[in-house]
Amino acid sequence: MAAVQIADVRKTFGTTHVIRGVDVDIEDGEFVILVGPSGCGKSTLLRMIAGLESITSGEIRIGNRVVNDVPPKDRDIAMVFQNYALYPHMNVADNMAFSLKLKNAPKSEIETRINRAATILGLTELLDRYPRQLSGGQRQRVAMGRAIVRDPQVFLFDEPLSNLDAKLRVSMRAEIKDLHQRLKTTTVYVTHDQIEAMTMAEKIVVMHDGIVEQIGAPLELYDHPANLFVACFIGSPSMNVLKGRVELGEFITAGGVRLPLEKTPPSALGKPAVYGVRPEHLKLSADGVPGKVLVIEPTGSETQVVVEVDGQPITCLLRERVAIQRGDTISVRADPALVHLFDAETGKRLTD
C-alpha cells in the first residue's frame, strides 16, 4: 500500500488542454473517487497514474517514488477497466494468473493467490470458465480478481460498473466497498455517477474541465459545496437554483419573490447572487412561496413534486404522501438554515 500524490499535473493533446493543473493527495489506504461529467479529464488522470498516458508536466508520486517516467508494469498498480479487458482466450484462473506467470512466480504461490482471490470474490466455482461464459457481474469480479492477485500498492478503477445493469451496479458497489474495507489497499476510482461517488468514497475529487472543483468527504461536498458546479453536480435530484440578489435577511429573486435567509453574508449584500436549496429541504408550509404544481412523481418512499416558482421549475422531495394534483397551487418553504448562496459571477460559495 502506498500514498499517491498528484502535484500540478497537466496534460495536453496537441493544443487541447485536458488536465489543467491538478493537485490531489491520496493517503495510504484511502478510497478516493474522481467524479465529473464526461470529458472532465478524470479518466485521463487515472490513466496517467497508471502510466498509460504520458504526463505533460507536473509530478505523480506513488509511495516515495516519482513515477512520471516509470513504465506501467513497474508502478506496482492494478487497474480494473470499464470493459473488463479480460483475455478472451484464457479461462478465469489463467486470466488471474497471467501477471504472476510473467513474473515467473512459483506455481504454488500462483495457486495460493488465485484461490485466495477467488474465495474473496466468490469465483471458486468459475475458475475454469472462459470470459464469454460469464455474466457481466462475474466478468467484473474476475477483473477485480486479476487486480487482487497482484497485491498492488494501488488499485485503479476506471468506471468499472458502467456496463452493468442498475440492480447489479448497486450490489457491486457494496462489494467493492466491502473489498476495500477488507484489503485496505489505496484505491482510486473514476466514475461519472455521483451516486457511486457518494456511496463508496472516503474522499471525493470533483473534476470539471480539467481542473479540480472541490475535494472532500461525500457529506462535506453535499452540505458545503464550494461552488455552484459542485452544488449542482452532487445530489440527485439536483439542487434548485434561483437567480436574484441578496438583501438584509432575505434573497430577492429576479421575479421579485422574497425568500428569507438565516444569515446575510456582508460581502454579498446588494450583489447579484444565486440561491440554492436542495429538494429535500423544501417543505409544504402555509407561509411559504406559492407555486403551481407541474409534475408529481411518487416513488413510494417519497414524492417528487415539481413546482413553478418565479417562472422556474423547482423540485421538492417530500417524505410524506400528499393529496395534490397537477395544476394545484401549493406553498413551499425552504429551511433558511439549509440554504446555499453563490456568487452570480464566479459561482463561488458566499460564506458567512
Next chain:
Amino acid sequence: MNTAVPSSSDGKKDAGPRQPKKGSLRPSHWPFIIPALVVVGGVIVFPWIFTLWMSVNGWQIGVEQHFVGLTNYQRLLTDARFIDSMGRTLSYTALSVIAPLFLGTLAALIFNTKLPGRGILRGIFVMPMMATPVAIALVWTMMFHPQLGILNYLLSLVGIGPQEWVFHPATVIPSLVLVETWQWTPLVMLIVLGGLASLPAEPYESASLDGASGWQKFRFITFPMIIPFLLIATMIRTIDALKSFDIIYAITQGGPGTASETINLYLYSVAFTYYDVGYGSAIAVVFFILIIALSLLLIYLRQRTSWLLGDA
C-alpha cells in the same frame, strides 16, 4: 428467426399469433425456392452424380461405355504416377500454405503499426493478388530462366551460383511455391490485418500493467486472439493450393518429366490427353474427398477456437 406469415390456407382465425416450428416450410412456400433448387441441382448436384457415375464406368474415347464397378478405384491403388502426384500435391500444398501464412502474418504485423506511407505500401503489396495467373506465369518463367533470368543474377550478387529453378526436378516444387507465395501472401496479410484491427485495445493495456513485454504481448495475447483468422487463411490457402492448376500448367506443364505433376495436372492428362474419362473421374472423386476431409478438419479447428465469436 421466424419469417412465416399466417397463410390463408389455415382457414382458422387464431386468437393469438401462432409460432410455426423453426425450419418448418408450408406448401405455399415451395415455389419460392424452386429456382434455387434448380440451379443448385443443375450446376452442383448433377455434375457430381454424373462424375460418380462415370467413375464406375469404363468411359474412353473409341470404346463403348460399360459398367466396371470399382475397377477404376482399384487401379488407383497401384498407379505409381497417381501416388507420386498425391505426395507432390500434399508437399506443394503444405509449403504454399505455411510460407504465405508466416510471411503474411509478419506483413500484417508490420502494416498494423503506424508505418509512414503504409497506405501506399499496402496498396503495392496486394498487387500480385490482382494479376492473372498466365501473366504471372510468363513473368516468372522469364525470371526463372537459368541464363537470362533475373533471379540467378540476383543470386550472383550475393555469391550464390546459378540455379535451375523450374527446370530441375529437385527445385521445381520449391520454385513453384515461391510463385504461389509471392501471389498469395497479400491475401493472408489482408485477412490477418482485418483480424488485428478487430482486436480490442483493453487487453493490451491490461497486459502492459501486468508486465508483459512486446514479445510476450504477441505470444500470449495477439497470437492466440488471431488464431481464428489464421485458420480461415489456412483454410482458404489449403483449398486453393490443393486445386492449384493454372500457374503450374502455364510454367511447367507438370515437368520436367512429371516432377511437378500434382493430382490436378495428372487428372487433366488422364481425362483430356488420354481421354480415359472414367479413370479420370475416379481420380476426381478421390481428390474431392481429400479436399472435403481437410476442409472439415480446418472447420472443426476453427470452431474449437471460437472465443472471438463470443461477446467476451
